[in-house]
Amino acid sequence: MTDELQLYEVFIRSRRGLDHKHVGSLHADDPQQALEYARDVYTRRSEGVSIWVVASRDITASQESDCESFYDPLDDKPYRHASMYQMPEGVDSL
Amino acid sequence: MNDNVVALPDEHKFQARIDAEEKIEPKDWMPEGYRKNLIRQMSQHAHSEVVGEQPEGNWITRAPSLERKAILLAKVQDEAGHGLYLYSAAETLGATRDEMIEALHEGKAKYASIFNYPSLTWADIGAIGWLVDSAAIVNQVSLQNTSYGPYARAMIRICKEESFHQRQGYHIMMTLMDGSDEQKAMAQDAINRWWWPAMMMFGPHDGESAHSAQSMKWKIKRRSNDDLRQQWVDQAVQQAHAIGLEVPDDDLTWNEERGHYDFGPIDWDEFNRVIAGDGPCNRQRLAHHKKAHDDGAWVREAMSAYDAKRRAKSSAA
Numbered sequence: 256m257t258d259e260l261q262l263y264e265v266f267i268r269s270r271r272g273l274d275h276k277h278v279g280s281l282h283a284d285d286p287q288q289a290l291e292y293a294r295d296v297y298t299r300r301s302e303g304v305s306i307w308v309v310a311s312r313d314i315t316a317s318q319e320s321d322c323e324s325f326y327d328p329l330d331d332k333p334y335r336h337a338s339m340y341q342m343p344e345g346v347d348s349l
Numbered sequence: 350m351n352d353n354v355v356a357l358p359d360e361h362k363f364q365a366r367i368d369a370e371e372k373i374e375p376k377d378w379m380p381e382g383y384r385k386n387l388i389r390q391m392s393q394h395a396h397s398e399v400v401g402e403q404p405e406g407n408w409i410t411r412a413p414s415l416e417r418k419a420i421l422l423a424k425v426q427d428e429a430g431h432g433l434y435l436y437s438a439a440e441t442l443g444a445t446r447d448e449m450i451e452a453l454h455e456g457k458a459k460y461a462s463i464f465n466y467p468s469l470t471w472a473d474i475g476a477i478g479w480l481v482d483s484a485a486i487v488n489q490v491s492l493q494n495t496s497y498g499p500y501a502r503a504m505i506r507i508c509k510e511e512s513f514h515q516r517q518g519y520h521i522m523m524t525l526m527d528g529s530d531e532q533k534a535m536a537q538d539a540i541n542r543w544w545w546p547a548m549m550m551f552g553p554h555d556g557e558s559a560h561s562a563q564s565m566k567w568k569i570k571r572r573s574n575d576d577l578r579q580q581w582v583d584q585a586v587q588q589a590h591a592i593g594l595e596v597p598d599d600d601l602t603w604n605e606e607r608g609h610y611d612f613g614p615i616d617w618d619e620f621n622r623v624i625a626g627d628g629p630c631n632r633q634r635l636a637h638h639k640k641a642h643d644d645g646a647w648v649r650e651a652m653s654a655y656d657a658k659r660r661a662k663s664s665a666a
Contacts, residue, residue, distance in 0.1 A: 346588050349519055
């Protein structure tokens with residue numbers, strides 16, 4: 256990795272109505288250049304209608320190794336799922 | 350990234366895009382009216398999620414079992430999350446959170462009128478989950494197809510999470526209807542009080558709805574108030590009868606020819622009165638929201654003070 260170039264993460268909206276999705280990353284001097292590189296690298300076959308680039312160092316991420324303690328309070332709540340509630344037979348739209 | 354957009358503001362192009370079922374995304378050109386109409390609808394939708402926590406929150410400390418309490422807490426937590434999704438989606442249109450909250454506090458922005466009714470008994474928690482959430486779901490399912498991308502995506506997320514809300518409500522009603530005479534009476538009393546306000550949730554009849562025609566043309570709304578209301582009545586009546594509840598409408602009859610239930614007239618005077626601020630709990634709901642907002646001010650201040658301190662430290666380092 257060169258010292259000068261920054262790492263950017265690239266997100267593409269493949270069509271209107273869909274969320275931007277992470278597709279990869281690239282090196283660039285500045286955001287505008289990252290955008291143009293992203294166009295050249297990731298959308299050569301009309302893969303998208305909109306691109307976001309974000310400097311990787313600006314992303315704060317959780318660690319998968321911390322999963323256990325990070326998500327622990329959510330694991331024992333089956334009542335958040337509709338399937339926990341038994342509905343009587345013949346009742347629709349529930 | 351839109352510095353070089355060359356497309357001229359063009360209502361015709363915009364409408365053509367809508368007509369072709371394409372979504373509108375935040376940086377697209379859009380008519381001012383479309384933006385305003387969306388901010389109005391989405392912020393009111395967000396306010397409804399948040400104010401709706403109050404009648405349910407009223408019973409968290411008095412839920413009849415630990416399990417019911419945990420379920421209700423989880424549901425109310427979901428509603429707060431749904432409010433957040435919707436505020437965030439509205440912010441993509443340039444509205445700020447502060448402006449939206451201020452409009453609510455000043456009475457300029459409304460929220461679903463049904464939350465101005467009190468939750469008097471535990472059965473009301475059943476009735477709210479079952480009737481109010483199912484009415485909201487019928488509406489929200491149709492909005493998964495709304496023309497504004499961020500709104501449509503928020504609706505998809507919300508509908509997915511909402512799936513347990515209606516069931517837990519119905520489950521409460523079902524359990525009460527399986528209980529003592531007093532418990533059955535309590536369930537019947539709850540549907541008696543919540544049925545008509547739930548009917549009103551779909552808004553005025555199509556001919557009298559202030560924003561409907563333009564919203565349909567812009568595909569912000571996808572189905573008419575009356576159409577959604579009918580779908581809800583058809584499913585809710587069946588669900589009520591299945592557990593032995595009576596629907597408090599003497600005119601309710603199955604119309605073989607239409608394949609739908611006919612129902613009695615809605616009391617629009619009551620609807621207008623409650624919307625205008627004179628429901629049983631309007632003042633209480635707003636006062637509580639303001640108080641919660643004001644009581645939280647020190648947290649927001651502490652967070653920004655901490656942030657400033659951290660920034661000063663890292664720039665000094």
